[in-house]
Amino acid sequence: MENIVTFPIENKEEIETLLKKHRFAGTTLRTNVAANNETTTTKGGRVVLANKIKSDIAREGPLFDAVQKYHPWVEQLTLNKNLQCTRHTDRNDGDSLIAFFGDFEGGGLFVETLEGVQHFTEKGVWYQYNGRNPHWTEDFTGDRWSIVAYKKPVPKKTVLKII
Secondary structure: OOOOEEEEOOOHHHHHHHHHHOOOOOEOOOOOOEOOOOEEEOOOOOEEEOOOEOEEEEOOOHHHHHHHOOOOOOOEEEEEEOOOEOOEOOOEEEEEEEEEEOOEEEOOEEEEEOOEEEEEOOOOEEEEEEOOOOEEEOOEEEOOEEEEEEEEEOOOOOOOOOO
């Protein structure tokens, strides 16, 4: 049986405040998750989003420290503002934690498990799930922040050529 665990965020107000103060650099690289966003091709031939989305990686800083204080196994965070993810899987190693914040309606997380599709909507709690299972974000209105905490992605294997 594949359970998705839900539990309270120990320092919810601190994390929410830090998340809402975060100044997003944004990214054009998350073409696999950004729903209904136009893409373009770089001179080097890479397909990227035409416009940046508010999604950043954090490996240090006050927000990272606030999460890692209670979850020392966490190596990396993904911070999102108003990002509606399409159905995708993650590359990270092991389980992830996700929490939602903000004044929004809808915006739950759907996760496919062996028991079927599960739907999670409560704000300000951690959901622990396997990011390698397909998952996506429900439509929403309003301002929605999410924070995903996980171990770094497993590096791709290096193939040595023996001569």
